[in-house]
Amino acid sequence: MSDRPIIELRGVSKRFGTVQALHRIDTEIREGEFFSLLGPSGCGKTTLLRMIAGFEHPTEGQIVIDGKPMADIPPNQRPTNMVFQSYAIFPHLNVAENVGYGLKRLRLSRADHRAAVETALAMVDLAGYGRRAAHELSGGQRQRVALARALVMRPKVVLLDEPLSALDRKLREQMQVELRQLQQSIGITFILVTHDQEEALMKRR
Numbered sequence: 001m002s003d004r005p006i007i008e009l010r011g012v013s014k015r016f017g018t019v020q021a022l023h024r025i026d027t028e029i030r031e032g033e034f035f036s037l038l039g040p041s042g043c044g045k046t047t048l049l050r051m052i053a054g055f056e057h058p059t060e061g062q063i064v065i066d067g068k069p070m071a072d073i074p075p076n077q078r079p080t081n082m083v084f085q086s087y088a089i090f091p092h093l094n095v096a097e098n099v100g101y102g103l104k105r106l107r108l109s110r111a112d113h114r115a116a117v118e119t120a121l122a123m124v125d126l127a128g129y130g131r132r133a134a135h136e137l138s139g140g141q142r143q144r145v146a147l148a149r150a151l152v153m154r155p156k157v158v159l160l161d162e163p164l165s166a167l168d169r170k171l172r173e174q175m176q177v178e179l180r181q182l183q184q185s186i187g188i189t190f191i192l193v194t195h196d197q198e199e200a201l202m203k204r205r
């Protein structure tokens with residue numbers, strides 16, 4: 001982990017009508033950090049994550065990503081990528097098609113596209129699974145496909161909104177460790193939203 005901030009929140013507030021979802025948040029998230037947003041339901045975790053993703057805009061304050069104000073970064077150049085709460089993988093596509101889905105808009109050559117998908121699958125320990133149908137995967141494998149789909153875009157920051165909530169307890173505990181190990185080996189900043197204290201505090205192994 002470096003000392004360089006990759007995300008800076010400067011006095012960030014968000015109001016939805018009369019609801020003050022967030023009030024003057026100031027924090028820095030460093031490059032390579034595993035940053036957990038922990039808190040009870042309704043405290044504004046998802047709202048903050050969605051603002052870092054650029055899906056929502058602060059009512060007040062500023063978000064700086066990799067030294068640039070968010071407002072100055074065109075949406076298709078944001079160095080963030082989100083892994084959604086549900087698996088959000090397409091059951092009618094195979095693993096490689098799922099992982100390569102977002103890449104299509106970059107119009108890479110066939111060889112580059114294939115190589116990028118293979119690299120992302122290898123990062124999540126699913127090398128060789130490209131031709132598997134998505135519905136043939138276990139819960140943990142689906143979760144890793146969802147992560148590979150974010151990683152294939154080579155983001156500087158991966159945003160995870162309760163990524164493990166759909167898994168049963170045993171698998172969730174196993175994936176908590178796996179996620180941490182993956183983040184360590186890949187070295188990209190992860191920002192994770194959770195209401196589970198254990199998940200937020202998961203130890204390095």
Ligand SMILES: Nc1ncnc2c1ncn2[C@@H]1O[C@H](COP(=O)(O)OP(=O)(O)OP(=O)(O)O)[C@@H](O)[C@H]1O
Nearest residue numbers: 016019021039040041042043044045046047048195
């Ligand atoms: N689009 C919206 N319009 C109006 N109010 C909203 C909107 N999105 C969120 N809120 C309100 O903002 C507050 C924070 O919501 P948010 O979803 O960020 O909480 P959370 O901490 O992620 O909760 P949970 O753990 O239940 O997902 C809540 O009071 C919520 O009702």
